[in-house]
Amino acid sequence: MQPHLKRAFTLLALVIIAFILVRSLVVPGSFGQYGWYRGDSVNELRNLTVNYAESTSCGGENCHKIIYDVWVKDRHKTVNCETCHGPAEKHVLNPRETLTPANDTREYCGKCHFKQIARPELFPQIDPDTHGQDLRCVYCHNPHKPWFV
Ligand code: HEC
Ligand code: HEC
Ligand code: HEC
Structure with missing residues (x-):
């Protein structure tokens, strides 16, 4: 083989080895477990805290039923309670956890x-x-x- 070809092939081999090495270092372990993303992200997302409770949970019998019944029939029915009052999951689970005023x-x-x-x-x-x-x-x-x- 011509010396200049040898040099080119060695260089190419080095580049490929370096690529494989760097890739194995930077690609997270669980990548590809299920598909083209980190398998761990499934659990990470599942464990995020839920902050919003949904408007229907405000309208329970012993809660804000009167306001809810007015709201649900009126023009602001497309604007959820929590859009103005902030995330309310904690307050729904424990009414003593008061919300900051809207x-x-x-x-x-x-x-x-x-x-x-x-x-x-x-x-x-x-x-x-x-x-x-x-x-x-x-x-x-x-x-x-x-x-x-
Ligand atoms: C002094 C009383 C008063 C205040 C304060 C007031 N509004 Fe009104 N608003 C009215 C009246 C009366 C009308 C109906 C007549 C009209 O359109 O001007 C109205 C109409 C509207 C409409 C309907 C307009 C349309 O063309 O459909 C919107 C939206 C509205 N107001 C939003 C607001 C917002 C947002 C604020 C605060 C920045 C506000 N208003 C403050 C009295 C008020
Ligand atoms: C997140 C967006 C949002 C916020 C914040 C919001 N509104 Fe609205 N508002 C709406 C939507 C959506 C409608 C319904 C529009 C429709 O039916 O075409 C509406 C309807 C209205 C109307 C009825 C207008 C009509 O012509 O019938 C008034 C008045 C009004 N809003 C006042 C207010 C006031 C006062 C506040 C603050 C306390 C406020 N809005 C905050 C989105 C908002
Ligand atoms: C467009 C914004 C908006 C939406 C949507 C909204 N609210 Fe409100 N809410 C307010 C504002 C602003 C006040 C304060 C009124 C005042 O200062 O007169 C308030 C006051 C209240 C209060 C009284 C708090 C107090 O003790 O003064 C309750 C309870 C309440 N809202 C519940 C709800 C519920 C339940 C829903 C959904 C069914 C809802 N709100 C949807 C803006 C909103």
Whole structure:
């Protein structure tokens, strides 16, 4: 074999060996156990703490049934309790674990309702500079039944 070919083949062999070595060091052990991902990730995800409880769990007989029944029939039924009140799993398991009060600032309602050119025209939007003076939105709107207090 020509010496320059020998050199090229040795170099190629070294590159391949280096690749296999580095790969065996950086690829996690459980990779490929089930498929093209880490097998361990299945358990890691299963063990994540659940923070949200779902709106239906707020509407139990001895809980917030009145508010729930109002909410579920009104325009905000697509906005879950926990969107405004925060994650409530702990509170559902133990009612003594109180939630921090819902954010009732104009800015919070405005995240969805301040006029923005990017929003669908039919979505209810208001101009924050002219609507409702400078009062909090809940001064006039019931958050659970936005038409009206
Ligand atoms: C759009 C946001 C929003 C949604 C959705 C929402 N809430 Fe509220 N909620 C508020 C705000 C804001 C207040 C405080 C009202 C005020 O300051 O007058 C409040 C007050 C309450 C209170 C009274 C707390 C207190 O003691 O003052 C309860 C209980 C409550 N909400 C339960 C629920 C339940 C149950 C749901 C779902 C069925 C829900 N909320 C959905 C925003 C919301
Ligand atoms: C996460 C987004 C979100 C937040 C936060 C939110 N809303 Fe809404 N709001 C909605 C959706 C969705 C509707 C229903 C729109 C529809 O039916 O087309 C709605 C409907 C309304 C309506 C009825 C408008 C109509 O024309 O019937 C009012 C009023 C309203 N919201 C006020 C509020 C107030 C006040 C707050 C703060 C306490 C608030 N919203 C917070 C999403 C939101
Ligand atoms: C002083 C009372 C008052 C306050 C405060 C107030 N609103 Fe209203 N809102 C009204 C009245 C009255 C209407 C119906 C007439 C109109 O469209 O102006 C209305 C209508 C709306 C609508 C429906 C608009 C549409 O075209 O469908 C939305 C959404 C709304 N308000 C959201 C809010 C938000 C968000 C805040 C806080 C940033 C807020 N409002 C503060 C009185 C108020």
